[in-house]
Amino acid sequence: MDTQQNTALLRALTELPGPLPTSGVIHVVIRHTDRFTVVGNDLAQHPGLSTTAVGFAVRIQSLPQGAEVGIKALAARFPEGERLIAAALRELEAHGYLQRARERLPNGRIVTRTVYCNQPSALLRPLNAAPHQPATRQTPQPAPPPDRNPARVPAPAPPPRLVPALTLPARPVPVPATTPQPVPVPVPAPEPLPPLATTPPRDDPAPPPRPRPTVPPVPPPTAPKPPPRPLPQPRELTPELHRAATALLADLRRHTPEFTLSEDDIQQLAPAVAAWLEREAHPDTIRHVLTDDPPRPLKQPARLLKHRLTALLPPPLPGVHDLAVPARRVTVTPFQTCDGCERAFRSPTPGRCRDCRTGHAQAAA
Incomplete structure (x- = not known):
């Protein structure tokens, strides 16, 4: 199939006129x-x-x-x-x-x-109107002179080019040979109609071209993007955390060759990995989260790691006191001594008991 196509193309090249470029x-x-x-x-x-x-x-x-x-x-x-x-x-x-x-x-x-x-x-660009061309007036052609010979019928005059003129040629009326032939009287031709004017007369000024409104500029396609989030930082970057973070980043290429990083990328991403280690994330878990299901082909591994270290940062592990269920507090109403009968009763404020309040209300009534 390829040979046939190439042969057809070469045959088409030989049929091109003129010299071909080198x-x-x-x-x-x-x-x-x-x-x-x-x-x-x-x-x-x-x-x-x-x-x-x-x-x-x-x-x-x-x-x-x-x-x-x-x-x-x-x-x-x-x-x-x-x-x-x-x-x-x-x-x-x-x-x-x-x-x-x-x-x-x-x-x-x-x-x-x-x-x-x-x-x-x-x-x-403004729309340029085409210049007006006034209609040309046509001079009506005169009617042909009548033929004196009744035996020959004259051919009708050709009509005008644009508008046919309603010109009727004179036709003699034949009579029988037994009667004397009168002199044919030509029928006067009617005046031709004036040509139809498709444009205004010559003297009328052409209307000025109407300017076409310009199209407003195209608005920006999208709104400005928010600034990228900064890399997470540990509370204290100790030498041990920095050494463990750089070792984990350098070891990624052993498990996934696409994540081969330069020394500058490792030094830039090491504080973010130290923040993960500071929050007690296991190195195998960090390695799996960073290298799981990368896009194909992976062109910029450092940018992908920066995004995942920032967006997937886990929260700190809760402490023992944070996981303890709070005890339910029960409010106990204290005892009070009645001011009237010296009996004990439960009430948030001191005063009289229920019986003394009822008897005092009945005595007052």
């Missing part, structure tokens, strides 16, 4: 008759767009109206990942080719409306 690309152009998309050189050779962004712009431009062009829809259709697609769409937004806005439908649902323009630079 270096560089040679184009074999076959005209498309269906299923093609016109792409301008301002997009194909854009100096500020990456090749991935140009490719996705062409792919979006080739899709029909109403097609889904979200990140997940493009990731399901094409082999690129969501992160690469999102970066390409942000580039197209920054250069004005793409604009995404969130709108609320009448039913309350929020959707993202995507607008794509194949030539955003043309939107910033």
